[in-house]
Amino acid sequence: MTRGQHSTTRPSVWRPLGAASIAGVALTLTGSGLWAGLTATARSPAQQVSSGTLSITLADNGSGFTQPITSIAPGDVVNRYVTLTSGGTLAAQRLTLGLTSSATNTLIGSGAGALRLTVTSCSTSWATTTGVCTGGTTATLLAATPLGSVIATPSVLVPGTIAAGALTRLQISLALPDADETTTNGVAPAGSIQGLSTSLTYTFAQVQRTATTTGS
Amino acid sequence: MTPALNNATTDDHRKRPVWKPLAAAGIGGAVLVATGFGVFASLSATANNTTAQQVDSGVLSLVLTNNGAGFAQIVDNLAPQDTVNRFVTLTNNGTLASKDLGLRLTTTGSSSLITDGNSTGTRALTVTVDSCPSAWTAVTTGNGPCASGLTTVLTTRPLSGLTGTTPTTLITGDTLAVNGQRHLRITLTLPNQDENIANGATPSPDTTGTIQNQNAQLTWTFNQNQRTATTTTS
Numbered sequence: 001m002t003r004g005q006h007s008t009t010r011p012s013v014w015r016p017l018g019a020a021s022i023a024g025v026a027l028t029l030t031g032s033g034l035w036a037g038l039t040a041t042a043r044s045p046a047q048q049v050s051s052g053t054l055s056i057t058l059a060d061n062g063s064g065f066t067q068p069i070t071s072i073a074p075g076d077v078v079n080r081y082v083t084l085t086s087g088g089t090l091a092a093q094r095l096t097l098g099l100t101s102s103a104t105n106t107l108i109g110s111g112a113g114a115l116r117l118t119v120t121s122c123s124t125s126w127a128t129t130t131g132v133c134t135g136g137t138t139a140t141l142l143a144a145t146p147l148g149s150v151i152a153t154p155s156v157l158v159p160g161t162i163a164a165g166a167l168t169r170l171q172i173s174l175a176l177p178d179a180d181e182t183t184t185n186g187v188a189p190a191g192s193i194q195g196l197s198t199s200l201t202y203t204f205a206q207v208q209r210t211a212t213t214t215g216s
Numbered sequence: 217m218t219p220a221l222n223n224a225t226t227d228d229h230r231k232r233p234v235w236k237p238l239a240a241a242g243i244g245g246a247v248l249v250a251t252g253f254g255v256f257a258s259l260s261a262t263a264n265n266t267t268a269q270q271v272d273s274g275v276l277s278l279v280l281t282n283n284g285a286g287f288a289q290i291v292d293n294l295a296p297q298d299t300v301n302r303f304v305t306l307t308n309n310g311t312l313a314s315k316d317l318g319l320r321l322t323t324t325g326s327s328s329l330i331t332d333g334n335s336t337g338t339r340a341l342t343v344t345v346d347s348c349p350s351a352w353t354a355v356t357t358g359n360g361p362c363a364s365g366l367t368t369v370l371t372t373r374p375l376s377g378l379t380g381t382t383p384t385t386l387i388t389g390d391t392l393a394v395n396g397q398r399h400l401r402i403t404l405t406l407p408n409q410d411e412n413i414a415n416g417a418t419p420s421p422d423t424t425g426t427i428q429n430q431n432a433q434l435t436w437t438f439n440q441n442q443r444t445a446t447t448t449t450s
Contacts (some may be wrong), residue, residue, distance in 0.1 A: 071274030075445025199268035
């Protein structure tokens with residue numbers, strides 16, 4: 001085998017290294033010449049981004065829900081007052097009222113003898129001792145509805161928007177419908193509405209306002 | 217196409233991979249979840265009363281107890297002009313105040329003692345009801361004096377005057393508090409009347425017209441109404 005044949009079949013390992021070194025030097029020299037020049041950048045002041053908050057709180061107005069309703073009789077109406085505060089930074093919408101009961105009985109059913117729930121709002125403030133919406137206007141947010149219906153499906157009180165920070169002043173009215181029952185020698189009839197009790201938890205819920213796309 | 221290749225193709229058509237639809241469903245589900253969250257996720261807030269509102273319904277109940285012998289003692293062997301007083305106490309033992317008081321009578325037995333329809337005048341038993349604000353002081357002495365405030369709540373009338381379907385009102389309004397009592401005197405009188413039984417003939421219970429040897433069974437039903445419904449606000 002000749003020397004030339006030897007280099008064809010077994011190239012020296014130094015050759016590619018040498019070639020790479022030369023190319024690197026050339027690239028460095030010419031590159032500096034090609035990319036050197038002026039540069040410019042633009043940078044904004046830091047863009048402030050903050051997320052909103054959605055919050056609702058419930059406060060008794062007067063006795064509110066903390067005062068028990070005792071010995072209610074057919075035809076009785078008991079009004080309690082609460083104030084909802086949409087306390088977040090986001091507007092809300094679709095205010096609903098859900099209800100849970102600690103007991104299952106005729107009072108909280110859907111029949112004729114069940115308690116009726118009515119929700120009325122006042123644009124100003126309720127005088128809790130008289131039930132008068134002082135200097136304002138009232139709106140019925142929930143017409144008389146058996147408790148069982150509200151327990152089964154939360155009721156929409158305000159379908160539209162509620163501004164951030166807005167107060168919703170509510171009268172929560174519970175009424176026991178007129179009913180004829182005769183207790184005989186101290187024994188109430190079957191299915192009686194008498195002598196029953198329950199504990200009610202009212203849950204008010206709202207969702208954020210509709211998401212928006214803004215450009216400015 | 218070779219037979220071998222032909223067979224392989226046929227097998228491929230017959231045995232489709234079971235993973236294909238599963239994979240497609242998985243991908244579809246993932247897409248749905250991803251886009252679904254994007255569409256429906258939003259902020260919501262709730263508020264509830266931390267102390268559950270207690271609601272209790274009341275009970276209206278009236279019980280009748282004998283004061284002395286009361287209705288448990290038989291009225292026996294009455295003669296014209298006899299008067300028998302019985303005393304009972306009504307107690308509102310529910311949790312609701314009541315108002316009004318009514319009385320209805322259901323009867324069985326001889327109509328001559330019950331129904332005052334005889335052309336010769338008043339013959340059937342009459343009833344009078346008096347109320348005393350306090351307990352009758354001596355129920356065993358006949359009239360059972362009422363210390364003060366006696367009120368006649370039912371003027372004298374034949375028993376048949378109380379047997380209608382609608383109770384007769386004894387007291388209108390006048391709220392009776394929970395555990396309050398009404399103290400009543402029920403007076404039964406067989407009116408003065410003339411009957412002449414000749415030659416010792418004794419009328420049988422089936423003999424019409426006579427008030428002798430007759431009997432009747434009386435059930436007294438008192439009723440009250442709930443207090444006036446209220447609207448409370450606080």
